[in-house]
Amino acid sequence: MSEPWEEEGPGTVKKFMYVNRKAPYGTIYALESLEVVLIAAAFEQDVSMAFLDDGVYQLKKGQDTKGIGQKNFSPTYRALEGYDVEKLYVEAESLAERGLSEDDLLVPVEVMSREALAELMNEQEVILSF
Amino acid sequence: MKYGILVNEGPYQHQASDTAYQFAKAVLDKGHELYRVFFYHDGVNNGTRFAVPPQDDRKIAELWSQMAEAHGTDLVVCIAAAQRRGLLDEGEAKRQGKDGNNIAPGFRISGLGQLIEAGIQCDRLVVFGD
Numbered sequence: 001m002s003e004p005w006e007e008e009g010p011g012t013v014k015k016f017m018y019v020n021r022k023a024p025y026g027t028i029y030a031l032e033s034l035e036v037v038l039i040a041a042a043f044e045q046d047v048s049m050a051f052l053d054d055g056v057y058q059l060k061k062g063q064d065t066k067g068i069g070q071k072n073f074s075p076t077y078r079a080l081e082g083y084d085v086e087k088l089y090v091e092a093e094s095l096a097e098r099g100l101s102e103d104d105l106l107v108p109v110e111v112m113s114r115e116a117l118a119e120l121m122n123e124q125e126v127i128l129s130f
Numbered sequence: 131m132k133y134g135i136l137v138n139e140g141p142y143q144h145q146a147s148d149t150a151y152q153f154a155k156a157v158l159d160k161g162h163e164l165y166r167v168f169f170y171h172d173g174v175n176n177g178t179r180f181a182v183p184p185q186d187d188r189k190i191a192e193l194w195s196q197m198a199e200a201h202g203t204d205l206v207v208c209i210a211a212a213q214r215r216g217l218l219d220e221g222e223a224k225r226q227g228k229d230g231n232n233i234a235p236g237f238r239i240s241g242l243g244q245l246i247e248a249g250i251q252c253d254r255l256v257v258f259g260d
Binding site for chain 1: 136138170171210211241242243245246247249250255257259260
């Protein structure tokens with residue numbers, strides 16, 4: 001007798017989405033979320049990242065953290081491509097609400113409406129939100 | 131169904147770990163499988179046996195420990211998050227040259243891979259946090 005989940009061996013590929021909703025500094029969520037994404041890359045899943053609310057600030061160009069005594073980890077987002085994390089989605093409304101545009105971001109992304117992003121979330125099998 | 135749980139917030143400061151515990155209990159009471167509870171961010175503080183809440187308050191770490199004892203629930207604390215926040219088991223204390231350990235019974239320290247694996251193996255991975 002085999003249970004249904006036993007069919008999901010090491011070769012299983014699921015749609016994972018990492019949802020980033022917090023500013024890069026102020027709390028540790030963004031930094032530790034990025035650590036999850038980097039570790040998870042080894043599992044070769046179908047990975048995407050979504051940036052919404054204050055999470056869009058994580059991708060802002062020109063971050064300078066000297067004044068707060070913390071490491072500027074924003075260059076790591078540029079390294080994601082090397083980990084085969086290439087699907088980065090940014091919510092258009094969150095950008096607009098903060099007076100930002102795609103040109104303000106440090107990596108190539110796909111900007112999409114709240115509605116389209118909601119649909120995309122619906123298609124995911126695992127959503128980790130930070 | 132096969133459930134995994136991610137707890138992203140510390141006990142007492144935030145209700146997330148209480149809610150996660152109640153959810154975990156409901157999963158078991160309904161006869162589902164609880165594959166793993168993973169503790170990340172300040173959630174790792176759920177796993178310290180050194181917390182001493184007031185007598186008339188719930189003892190969150192103990193509740194988790196009792197669940198592990200009764201049901202064999204796999205309680206996993208993220209090693210990187212735990213190191214930052216001073217949560218150690220015997221092996222980690224030795225490796226890091228610290229003079230003691232504080233992990234509660236039933237918890238174990240391991241890597242983020244355990245979270246991703248839970249995402250792959252479980253029918254549902256439920257995230258508790260902000």
